[in-house]
Amino acid sequence: MTNLNLEIPTEVREFAEKTVDQARKAFDSYVAAAQKATAQSEAAASTLASSAKELNAKAITFAETNVKAAFDLADKLVKAKDPKEFLSIQSEYLKSQVASVQEQAKALGEAVKKAVTPTETK
Template sequence: MKNQMVEVPRDVRELVAKTIDQTEKAFSFFFQQASLALPPSGDLALSFAEQNVATALEYARKLTAAHDMQEVVALQGDFLRKQIEHASKFMREFTPKP
């Protein structure tokens, strides 16, 4: 793969960054409110959901700063690895023990 530059205007990158910040604030508020409404048994599931959202937002932030396609591919690989790790941990925690 050629090392193609990702040409995105600065103002578009800034708009995306602001949107990610707003999304993060909205989800933070959502998770705060959800934690108040859920019984303690739901804390672990909510924690995993919160972790997944945080990972996705982190990926989005890094993606907006990518300079070339090689970096985009590397970021995608890292994001998928983290998602697989989270899913594996989730399955270990929620799979009934014999």
């Protein structure tokens, strides 16, 4: 057997080195972009989770307030001395609840808007 001494031409070697270098740079850019996208999505998810928690807490607080108001109404109605007082208590409750529900809807709307409005990330 003969020992063949095959040598890779310099141009081919340089081309291969450039190709590997370009592939490495492209991969590094891809990884950096993926890491940035992951960080942004994690930040958005964290913000959304926090906003959802805040929204749920507001909704529960409003529900508690409204149920308490309904029990207070029931207590007052049971103690009413005549139909006129009964109707007066109901009327007062309705006015109060309409105002309360408007305020609650506004607060919930603002909380939802805050939750879905993207924040700037640095």
